[in-house]
Amino acid sequence: xxxxxxxxxxxxxxxxxxxxxxxxxxxxxxxxxxxxxxxxxxxxxxxxxxxxxxxxxxxxxxxxxxxxxxxxxxxxxxxxxxxxxxxxxxxxxxxxxxxxxxxxxxxxxxxxxxxxxxxxxxxxxxx
Amino acid sequence: xxxxxxxxxxxxxxxxxxxxxxxxxxxxxxxxxxxxxxxxxxxxxxxxxxxxxxxxxxxxxxxxxxxxxxxxxxxxxxxxxxxxxxxxxxxxxxxxxxxxxxxxxxxxxxxxxxxxxxxxxxxxxxx
Numbered sequence: 001x002x003x004x005x006x007x008x009x010x011x012x013x014x015x016x017x018x019x020x021x022x023x024x025x026x027x028x029x030x031x032x033x034x035x036x037x038x039x040x041x042x043x044x045x046x047x048x049x050x051x052x053x054x055x056x057x058x059x060x061x062x063x064x065x066x067x068x069x070x071x072x073x074x075x076x077x078x079x080x081x082x083x084x085x086x087x088x089x090x091x092x093x094x095x096x097x098x099x100x101x102x103x104x105x106x107x108x109x110x111x112x113x114x115x116x117x118x119x120x121x122x123x124x125x126x127x
Numbered sequence: 128x129x130x131x132x133x134x135x136x137x138x139x140x141x142x143x144x145x146x147x148x149x150x151x152x153x154x155x156x157x158x159x160x161x162x163x164x165x166x167x168x169x170x171x172x173x174x175x176x177x178x179x180x181x182x183x184x185x186x187x188x189x190x191x192x193x194x195x196x197x198x199x200x201x202x203x204x205x206x207x208x209x210x211x212x213x214x215x216x217x218x219x220x221x222x223x224x225x226x227x228x229x230x231x232x233x234x235x236x237x238x239x240x241x242x243x244x245x246x247x248x249x250x251x252x253x254x
Contacts, residue, residue: 004197005204009134011240045170045186055191057184059172063195064184068208070131070240077132077208077239081195108237112204113138113197 004113005083010093012076014103020069023048029099034058037092062087131240132210137220139203141230147196150175156226161185164219189214
């Protein structure tokens with residue numbers, strides 16, 4: 001079995017509340033994080049909610065990096081989905097953790113798209 | 128402990144290869160899926176890659192729904208992150224599975240943002 005992608009889900013607690021509410025700064029940090037990982041940015045879209053919170057995603061050639069903040073809990077949820085060996089998602093996640101000034105974090109990595117070799121050959125022949 | 132969000136990661140195998148390459152159709156299906164879940168669309172961005180594959184995300188008021196396709200493997204990775212009780216992510220996932228004509232799928236649901244009550248009160252007092 002081969003995995004087509006890696007999906008890392010990261011939880012950042014104890015973050016700076018003002019930063020978690022600053023949509024321009026968050027978008028800047030997220031785009032910088034993606035570049036540090038070695039990924040190629042295709043597009044990004046970020047939004048500030050009322051009364052608080054920021055959501056957004058950077059779509060990359062290698063999949064996506066998304067973020068959602070709950071300033072009222074000092075918490076940000078980040079996920080980074082990537083494929084291939086060229087991108088290092090951990091560089092992006094370390095960078096964003098520092099920028100959010102997270103005092104406590106955890107993460108888990110999940111393999112996505114487990115493909116059997118026979119299926120792979122069959123489908124490639126159809127293209 | 129309370130979870131702030133639910134994140135469902137779904138794997139769709141044996142999908143229709145032509146649909147997996149059709150960026151306009153995929154964006155339409157994804158937006159329809161989100162509406163069926165009861166979520167509110169904020170923005171969406173989808174892209175077609177060369178030689179094949181589509182990536183994109185619908186940012187919603189309740190977080191996001193993202194999709195990445197590997198037509199050469201008949202595979203699509205979808206994730207739906209939501210918060211609150213109003214949205215039913217499974218309605219969106221069932222809809223998209225049907226539209227992609229997936230013959231085999233699996234999914235897992237992960238709780239995001241586990242908040243202790245004391246932390247919650249402390250941070251709310253700071254806002």
